[in-house]
Amino acid sequence: MASTLRFRADVLAERAEAAGDLTHYAIAQRTGVRESTISRLIAGHTTPSLPTLGAIAAAYGTTLDDLVAGLRAFPGPRTGAVA
Template structure:
């Protein structure tokens, strides 16, 4: 049984602290994501939307793949499929 992908709190915390962001408020201000959302994400009470994940990744100059984990291990990157008919 696999666990649904979730935010890697350890990675976010490490990236945030490297830039001097030691509080959820500081992370929220840097990312533009509401502090309550950051709090729920870090408490693992919710999973990030793609928009939220993108905002966090951009703010901390990392990839969305690096910010996602499942069962404590990073999730493998899956290339996007392209519609050849378009």
């Protein structure tokens, strides 16, 4: 069963505002991600690549888990006997 992952633009906006980054330009400068990409991400028009997510997470001191809805830790090994 596949799960749907969704970028949390609201989390980016909150973290950026807390850091004093009130424009897409300021977010782009802090993250190293193109301003046009930041604009499309916040508007919900694109899905970020893993490197982009990493740059955003690093710039704002957050995790990928915080930036992606539906992302969860990889489950551990199953325990118990197999019939």
